[in-house]
Amino acid sequence: MTTTATIPVTSPALPRLRYGALIAMMAMSFLLVTAEFLPGGVLTEIAADVGVTPGQAGQMVAVTALAGLIVAPTIGLALPRLDRRSLLVWMAIGATVSNAIVAVAPSLPLLLVGRVLLGAALSGFWAMSITVAARIAGPERLGRAVMFTSAGTSLATVAGVPIGVMLSEVLDWRAVFVFAAAATAVLAVLLRILLPSVPAEASASLSTLVGTLKLPGIGLGVAGHVLVVLGHFLAFTYIRIALDRVHDAGQQIDATAVIVLLAVFGVGGFVGNILIGMIIDRTYRVFAVVSPLVMALMTLAVIVASGAPVLVGVAAFAWGFFFASWLLIVNTWVGHRMPDRLEAGGSIVVVGFQAAIMLAAGVGGLLVDGLGIVTVYLTGAVILVLGAVLFGLSNRASARA
Numbered sequence: 001m002t003t004t005a006t007i008p009v010t011s012p013a014l015p016r017l018r019y020g021a022l023i024a025m026m027a028m029s030f031l032l033v034t035a036e037f038l039p040g041g042v043l044t045e046i047a048a049d050v051g052v053t054p055g056q057a058g059q060m061v062a063v064t065a066l067a068g069l070i071v072a073p074t075i076g077l078a079l080p081r082l083d084r085r086s087l088l089v090w091m092a093i094g095a096t097v098s099n100a101i102v103a104v105a106p107s108l109p110l111l112l113v114g115r116v117l118l119g120a121a122l123s124g125f126w127a128m129s130i131t132v133a134a135r136i137a138g139p140e141r142l143g144r145a146v147m148f149t150s151a152g153t154s155l156a157t158v159a160g161v162p163i164g165v166m167l168s169e170v171l172d173w174r175a176v177f178v179f180a181a182a183a184t185a186v187l188a189v190l191l192r193i194l195l196p197s198v199p200a201e202a203s204a205s206l207s208t209l210v211g212t213l214k215l216p217g218i219g220l221g222v223a224g225h226v227l228v229v230l231g232h233f234l235a236f237t238y239i240r241i242a243l244d245r246v247h248d249a250g251q252q253i254d255a256t257a258v259i260v261l262l263a264v265f266g267v268g269g270f271v272g273n274i275l276i277g278m279i280i281d282r283t284y285r286v287f288a289v290v291s292p293l294v295m296a297l298m299t300l301a302v303i304v305a306s307g308a309p310v311l312v313g314v315a316a317f318a319w320g321f322f323f324a325s326w327l328l329i330v331n332t333w334v335g336h337r338m339p340d341r342l343e344a345g346g347s348i349v350v351v352g353f354q355a356a357i358m359l360a361a362g363v364g365g366l367l368v369d370g371l372g373i374v375t376v377y378l379t380g381a382v383i384l385v386l387g388a389v390l391f392g393l394s395n396r397a398s399a400r401a
Contacts, residue, residue, distance in 0.1 A: 032122045061115075085198050144280075217396075229352065
């Protein structure tokens with residue numbers, strides 16, 4: 001009598017995560033985002049130093065976003081064969097040059113040149129970050145890898161910009177940009193050492209970008225992404241005005257309380273990024289719909305609960321919790337829905353993000369001046385709900401396909 005035994009089949013063990021590489025990516029995100037938004041905290045000092053108005057100095061942020069809007073969809077096409085590790089190293093070098101120019105610039109035109117370089121470095125990094133994260137962690141743990149870069153963004157909001165502003169009070173705003181230049185220079189070396197080689201996608205082309213949008217459900221999801229970012233920034237750009245409405249026992253809260261509420265938003269974002277990042281690979285479809293809906297409710301709560309500071313604080317925490325992880329959510333969506341087009345998907349995400357920010361600032365400014373902050377927040381909430389609906393339709397389209 002013969003017997004047959006079942007041969008046990010074991011799944012291959014996942015490769016060890018390169019935490020050094022992930023931390024380097026997180027540091028890159030932290031430094032880039034801190035440099036991007038730091039001028040807002042020292043705007044009056046910059047304006048006085050170079051002899052322009054605060055409104056003119058504020059163009060430093062606008063040109064950064066505009067440069068990013070142009071570079072994100074084109075950098076992969078312009079450098080189709082360059083190893084993506086080398087590309088990120090060059091982005092760090094570009095940020096170093098940008099910060100150095102800003103630190104010594106005697107006039108506004110030279111400041112703007114430096115900020116254009118930063119916009120290019122920022123968008124180049126984000127457009128390629130999904131591809132590099134997938135190389136570091138593998139497709140099964142893409143969401144966890146992207147969590148590190150998103151955490152750098154959240155940490156920059158919570159700590160990077162405030163620390164930069166405090167240093168500018170102790171030293172000088174130019175000294176802060178000198179420190180930023182030195183830090184990105186060191187990081188360029190670390191990225192070269194710690195990141196694995198990441199060959200460029202052979203299919204990088206304009207037709208690939210257009211073709212990606214035509215895939216089942218992808219166009220709907222990208223439109224939903226733009227609406228989510230637009231709805232958020234339509235409200236968040238003017239959050240200071242909304243928080244100035246908050247009162248306690250009939251008395252308007254003071255400036256310190258407003259700063260605390262802003263910090264609560266940032267802390268919520270950092271916590272949300274970590275917690276959602278731990279489960280995002282299995283739940284990205286759910287969060288792509290649920291997160292915009294919760295953000296819509298929280299923006300309304302900030303307006304409706306203006307007489308209850310504690311409730312506003314809870315709403316600010318929840319709003320930050322879900323939005324700060326939005327890049328994590330949408331990038332994981334890209335990684336799982338189009339794993340063979342990561343560069344194209346990453347570029348489209350960054351373009352949508354930058355375009356939504358610029359549109360939100362322009363439209364929001366007209367609305368807040370003409371119709372008031374309540375109308376701005378109601379409009380933002382409606383747009384966030386529409387974004388959630390489009391992602392729901394995207395999920396259905398992909399399921400049918």
